[in-house]
Amino acid sequence: MNGPRDRTAIVTGGAGGIGFGVARRLAADGFAVALLDLDEGAGKRAAAEIEQSGGRAVAVGIDVTDEQAVQTAVELVAEQLGAPAVLVNNAGVTRDNLLFKMSLDDWDTVMDVHLRGSFLMSRACQRYMTAAGWGRIVNISSTAALGNRGQVNYSAAKAGLQGFTKTLAIELGKFGVTANAIAPGFIVTEMTRRTAERMGIPFEDFVKGAAEHTPVARVGQPADIAHLVSFLVSDGAGFVSGQVIYAAGGPVC
Numbered sequence: 001m002n003g004p005r006d007r008t009a010i011v012t013g014g015a016g017g018i019g020f021g022v023a024r025r026l027a028a029d030g031f032a033v034a035l036l037d038l039d040e041g042a043g044k045r046a047a048a049e050i051e052q053s054g055g056r057a058v059a060v061g062i063d064v065t066d067e068q069a070v071q072t073a074v075e076l077v078a079e080q081l082g083a084p085a086v087l088v089n090n091a092g093v094t095r096d097n098l099l100f101k102m103s104l105d106d107w108d109t110v111m112d113v114h115l116r117g118s119f120l121m122s123r124a125c126q127r128y129m130t131a132a133g134w135g136r137i138v139n140i141s142s143t144a145a146l147g148n149r150g151q152v153n154y155s156a157a158k159a160g161l162q163g164f165t166k167t168l169a170i171e172l173g174k175f176g177v178t179a180n181a182i183a184p185g186f187i188v189t190e191m192t193r194r195t196a197e198r199m200g201i202p203f204e205d206f207v208k209g210a211a212e213h214t215p216v217a218r219v220g221q222p223a224d225i226a227h228l229v230s231f232l233v234s235d236g237a238g239f240v241s242g243q244v245i246y247a248a249g250g251p252v253c
C-alpha cells in the first residue's frame with residue numbers, strides 16, 4: 001500500500017505563513033512536497049529549509065490564477081517528484097475595504113486568487129488523483145466566510161470555497177479522492193501582520209486583542225493548521241469528505 005513516503009503533495013502559497021507550516025509538516029510526515037508560490041526566491045529558500053531538515057521539496061514560481069502556468073507547474077511537479085496525490089489550496093490575498101470604497105480590481109483580485117486559483121489547481125491535479133484512485137484536496141477557507149466587516153470580497157471568496165469543496169467531494173469521492181476545507185481563525189502570519197499595520201495597531205496589541213476573544217485564550221500558529229491538514233490527508237481520513245472544519249480556538253458563529 002502507498003503511504004506518504006511514495007506520495008507527492010502540492011501546497012500553493014507554500015513559501016511562507018500557513019502554507020510553509022503545512023509544507024514543513026507534510027514533509028516531516030514523509031511526503032515529497034512542491035511549494036508553488038508567486039515569489040520563487042522565497043519558495044526556494046523555504047524548500048531548502050525543508051531539505052535541510054531531511055525532507056524532499058521543490059519550489060515553483062507561479063501565479064495560481066494563470067491557467068497555462070498552473071498546467072505547466074503541475075506537470076513539472078509530476079515529472080520531478082511524482083504524480084500529485086495531495087493538493088492544499090492555500091495561496092491567498094486580502095484587499096480589505098468597506099463595500100462603498102471597494103474597487104472592482106480589489107474584488108476581482110481576491111476572487112481570482114482564492115476561487116479561480118483553487119479551481120485551476122484542482123482541475124490540473126485531479127487527473128493524477130483519479131488515475132491513482134487516491135487523492136486528498138484541502139482548501140483553506142476562513143472564519144471570514146461567516147461574514148466580516150471590511151471583507152466583502154474575501155468573505156464571499158472564502159464562503160465560495162466551501163461550496164467548491166463540497167462539490168469536489170461529491171464529484172471525486174468515487175475515485176478515492178476526498179476534499180475538505182479548513183476555516184482558520186486568527187493565525188500569526190504576514191497576512192495578519194499586514195492587517196494590523198493597515199489598521200495602525202501594533203501587532204502585539206492586535207494579537208493580544210484577538211486572544212482575549214478566543215476561548216482557548218491564544219491566537220493560532222501555522223502549526224495548528226498544519227496538524228489538521230496532516231490528519232485530513234492521511235490514509236485513515238478517507239471517510240471524511242466535504243467537511244468544513246473551523247480551527248479557531250473555539251466555536252464560531
Ligand code: NAP
Pocket residue numbers: 012013014015016017018019036037038039062063064065089090091092093113117140141142143183184185186187188189190191192
Ligand atoms: P500569507 O503569509 O500572506 O501567505 C500567503 C501566500 O500566498 C504568500 O506566500 C503569497 O505570496 C502567496 N500567494 C498570494 N497570491 C498568490 C498567487 N496568485 N499565486 C501563488 N501564490 C500566491 O498568508 P497566510 O496567513 O499564510 O494565509 C494562507 C491562507 O490562509 C490564505 O488563503 C488565507 O486567506 C488563509 N487564512 C489566513 C488566516 C490568518 O489569520 N492568517 C485566517 C484564515 C484564513 P507572496 O508573499 O509572494 O504574495
